[in-house]
Amino acid sequence: MKTLESILANHPFFANLKAEYLALVTGCASNVRFEAGQFIHRQDEEADSFYIIREGKVALEICPPGKKAITVQTVSDGEILGWAWLVPPYHWQFDAQAVELTRAIVLDGKCLRNKCGEDHTLGYELLSRLLPIIGQTMEATRLQLLDIYGVQR
Amino acid sequence: MAGQMQPPGVNPMIPQTYRVNKFIRETHDTFSLDVVPKGGTEPMVFQPGQFNMLYAFGVGEVPISISGPKPGTQGMIHTIRDVGVVTRALHHLKKGQTLGLRGPFGSSWPIEESKGQDVVIMAGGIGLAPLRPALYALLEQRDQYGEIVLLYGVRNPEDLLFTKEFETWRGKYGVQVKLTVDTADREWRGNVGVVNTLIQRVTFDPLNTVAMICGPEVMMRFAVSELKRYGVPEQQLYVTLERNLKCAVGFCGHCQFGPAFICKDGAVFRYDKVKPFFGIREI
Amino acid sequence: MNAPVIIDRDGLNRLISVLVGMGFQVVGPTVRDEAIVYEPLDSIKDLPEGFTDEQDGGIYRLKKRTDKALFGYSVGPHSWKKFLHPPERRLWGAEADGSDFEIKPEKLESPKFAFLGVRACEMHAIAIQDKVFINGKYVDPVYQVRRENAFFIAVNCGQAGGTCFCVSMNTGPNIEEGFDLALTEILDEDHHHFVVEVGSQQGANCLAQLTHRQARSEEVEAAKNIVAQTAQQMGRTLNTTDIKELLYENLEHPRWDEIAERCLSCANCTMVCPTCFCSTVEDVTDITGMHAERWQKWDSCFTMDFTYLHGGEVRASTKSRYRQWLTHKLASWQDQFGSSGCVGCGRCITWCPPAIDFTEEVLQIRDSATQLSEPT
Numbered sequence: 001m002k003t004l005e006s007i008l009a010n011h012p013f014f015a016n017l018k019a020e021y022l023a024l025v026t027g028c029a030s031n032v033r034f035e036a037g038q039f040i041h042r043q044d045e046e047a048d049s050f051y052i053i054r055e056g057k058v059a060l061e062i063c064p065p066g067k068k069a070i071t072v073q074t075v076s077d078g079e080i081l082g083w084a085w086l087v088p089p090y091h092w093q094f095d096a097q098a099v100e101l102t103r104a105i106v107l108d109g110k111c112l113r114n115k116c117g118e119d120h121t122l123g124y125e126l127l128s129r130l131l132p133i134i135g136q137t138m139e140a141t142r143l144q145l146l147d148i149y150g151v152q153r
Numbered sequence: 154m155a156g157q158m159q160p161p162g163v164n165p166m167i168p169q170t171y172r173v174n175k176f177i178r179e180t181h182d183t184f185s186l187d188v189v190p191k192g193g194t195e196p197m198v199f200q201p202g203q204f205n206m207l208y209a210f211g212v213g214e215v216p217i218s219i220s221g222p223k224p225g226t227q228g229m230i231h232t233i234r235d236v237g238v239v240t241r242a243l244h245h246l247k248k249g250q251t252l253g254l255r256g257p258f259g260s261s262w263p264i265e266e267s268k269g270q271d272v273v274i275m276a277g278g279i280g281l282a283p284l285r286p287a288l289y290a291l292l293e294q295r296d297q298y299g300e301i302v303l304l305y306g307v308r309n310p311e312d313l314l315f316t317k318e319f320e321t322w323r324g325k326y327g328v329q330v331k332l333t334v335d336t337a338d339r340e341w342r343g344n345v346g347v348v349n350t351l352i353q354r355v356t357f358d359p360l361n362t363v364a365m366i367c368g369p370e371v372m373m374r375f376a377v378s379e380l381k382r383y384g385v386p387e388q389q390l391y392v393t394l395e396r397n398l399k400c401a402v403g404f405c406g407h408c409q410f411g412p413a414f415i416c417k418d419g420a421v422f423r424y425d426k427v428k429p430f431f432g433i434r435e436i
Numbered sequence: 437m438n439a440p441v442i443i444d445r446d447g448l449n450r451l452i453s454v455l456v457g458m459g460f461q462v463v464g465p466t467v468r469d470e471a472i473v474y475e476p477l478d479s480i481k482d483l484p485e486g487f488t489d490e491q492d493g494g495i496y497r498l499k500k501r502t503d504k505a506l507f508g509y510s511v512g513p514h515s516w517k518k519f520l521h522p523p524e525r526r527l528w529g530a531e532a533d534g535s536d537f538e539i540k541p542e543k544l545e546s547p548k549f550a551f552l553g554v555r556a557c558e559m560h561a562i563a564i565q566d567k568v569f570i571n572g573k574y575v576d577p578v579y580q581v582r583r584e585n586a587f588f589i590a591v592n593c594g595q596a597g598g599t600c601f602c603v604s605m606n607t608g609p610n611i612e613e614g615f616d617l618a619l620t621e622i623l624d625e626d627h628h629h630f631v632v633e634v635g636s637q638q639g640a641n642c643l644a645q646l647t648h649r650q651a652r653s654e655e656v657e658a659a660k661n662i663v664a665q666t667a668q669q670m671g672r673t674l675n676t677t678d679i680k681e682l683l684y685e686n687l688e689h690p691r692w693d694e695i696a697e698r699c700l701s702c703a704n705c706t707m708v709c710p711t712c713f714c715s716t717v718e719d720v721t722d723i724t725g726m727h728a729e730r731w732q733k734w735d736s737c738f739t740m741d742f743t744y745l746h747g748g749e750v751r752a753s754t755k756s757r758y759r760q761w762l763t764h765k766l767a768s769w770q771d772q773f774g775s776s777g778c779v780g781c782g783r784c785i786t787w788c789p790p791a792i793d794f795t796e797e798v799l800q801i802r803d804s805a806t807q808l809s810e811p812t
């Protein structure tokens with residue numbers, strides 16, 4: 001069985017992170033499991049953690065009144081769920097619900113962001129890993145907004 | 154690449170009459186016409202990626218890519234989205250009725266050239282239609298190729314085409330099929346997001362991969378840059394381009410894209426050949 | 437082939453009747469609506485005797501000459517493409533029968549044209565359209581039959597027009613190939629005759645039916661001098677060095693915006709251009725809805741719906757349309773057909789209402805592009 005630390009060390013998100021920081025991150029990490037249909041977090045709740053999905057699929061949803069919930073993005077194997085823990089006001093933007101049985105590593109975001117505040121090098125390391133994910137999400141969002149498959153009249 | 158020379162005395166501007174052999178409802182706005190030549194029995198030869206000009210009586214003509222059938226089967230299948238006057242008229246055709254057809258025209262997907270490599274097929278919306286014959290051709294010689302990947306994105310789950318075939322492609326042929334939609338409700342258990350995000354969820358060897366991409370031009374631009382980011386060389390990326398097609402044989406000038414005529418040099422292009430003009434506004 | 441010969445005005449007149457006798461419809465220059473246009477001719481009386489033209493950007497005027505020259509002008513608004521690539525034609529008709537219909541191709545007619553007065557640039561223009569319509573993967577049978585039937589009486593230019601630049605395009609003024617007969621008009625106080633070169637067996641056969649004599653060496657020399665003089669008179673020049681690369685590298689040059697401020701998108705340049713070949717198709721039905729037809733018509737890359745796609749225009753701006761036209765002529769044509777699409781006839785300059793000068797625009801782009809790439 002792989003240790004948490006070796007899983008994290010081999011994950012692209014933490015690739016080439018200094019051993020000292022990796023140990024720190026591992027200290028903030030634990031395994032977690034969500035059943036299909038289980039909510040991981042709700043919109044506007046405090047975002048004090050984030051997840052590395054090991055296996056499964058999580059839907060980010062928004063539910064307008066009188067309508068069915070709309071899924072705007074899914075996150076699955078190997079991907080990072082959540083960045084609101086590092087960006088004020090540290091509140092989730094969407095509901096996150098497991099679509100299927102999902103295993104993940106949860107990281108204590110509150111702890112990590114405090115450490116980032118104390119150690120800006122760590123802060124830089126984590127931000128520079130998170131920023132491409134945020135950027136890709138934004139690019140994807142724009143493409144979705146363009147509705148490129150819609151009838152263009 | 155593909156296509157035979159025009160036989161002497163044949164005017165490429167004159168349609169032949171074909172009969173609807175089968176009308177297939179694909180989605181709420183998309184249908185397929187399986188057609189056979191009226192009175193003719195000669196086998197129809199086309200290359201994956203080629204298109205025909207379909208004529209609806211008294212209404213007009215539209216370019217439609219050939220979406221099937223499987224090799225060795227009679228007929229030619231055209232998958233059509235009902236979005237304009239001609240496609241609306243074609244939508245109203247019933248089994249046995251007549252339509253005009255010119256073709257096949259255009260270039261084809263690099264089926265032979267991809268042998269020995271992994272193949273990543275990226276489709277957006279109705280862009281899967283011209284890629285289906287490519288997939289059939291690859292699967293017919295499955296052992297000649299490494300990984301075969303199909304990444305397919307649409308707007309909503311109900312827009313997905315050819316869903317019944319996905320399981321065969323996965324199960325029988327070991328194709329890595331990944332689907333995604335732009336938005337969905339909770340009845341959809343699959344992925345939500347743009348088709349690019351699927352790349353990280355499949356296995357292929359970028360340096361030894363041929364990618365065949367078809368979808369809206371905006372989607373292809375992003376797909377190309379993402380595949381390049383993964384290390385697929387530009388000479389191994391194939392895209393399709395769409396412009397106003399009138400004659401389909403390079404006479405009318407409408408479909409020019411820089412030095413290329415989309416109708417006779419495309420619609421399938423190797424990316425590096427069109428790259429200098431790809432993304433130039435109003436080209 | 438044969439050595440050059442001399443025919444006089446009567447000989448030329450006789451040539452027209454010989455060609456008519458061989459089943460040709462002779463078409464050539466004539467004066468109509470204050471311009472020299474190409475129309476059917478009955479005799480040399482229909483030719484623009486004693487006329488010349490003054491041409492400049494946006495300017496075309498007929499003027500009287502002091503002599504009786506029959507070919508004393510340069511090219512007018514027409515080109516031979518209207519005969520080889522008809523401006524409008526029915527491709528086919530279709531008759532409905534219940535839910536069924538049948539397509540009846542238009543009968544392929546086989547007109548025989550004899551073109552009298554084809555200039556060097558125009559011979560090149562026809563060779564360029566050949567590449568579009570008959571030398572590629574697909575063949576346009578209407579063009580092909582007209583082209584194969586055609587008889588060419590070329591005429592060397594005795595003077596250059598104000599917008600001519602065939603020398604720059606390497607397409608004239610000397611007639612080199614493709615003709616059946618090539619004339620050089622010699623006109624002085626004592627003579628009015630034509631030095632005739634024979635370019636084909638059919639040309640030789642025609643000539644045999646005319647009164648002619650061998651040309652003396654000084655007459656052949658005189659004809660050569662006339663063409664050489666014309667070459668010195670070009671109204672315009674165009675530097676074609678690396679022109680494809682120049683234009684491809686300057687697709688976003690600010691000059692295109694400046695041109696767009698003047699260009700009316702009127703499509704005149706494409707209509708008068710002897711190589712422009714674009715067309716569109718129109719579907720029509722009669723009132724019963726049982727009979728449908730498709731027509732092919734000349735089109736222009738300057739028109740509104742030329743690039744219609746998904747409810748919009750790919751080239752919506754005038755800038756993009758002019759850029760397409762010019763870069764197609766001088767750059768992408770080379771990739772498509774292995775030659776320039778411009779023969780330097782100058783029509784697009786003469787017939788442009790705001791007098792946009794093709795050669796000047798290329799010069800402007802070249803000059804500023806050079807400035808940009810040179811170290812300061």
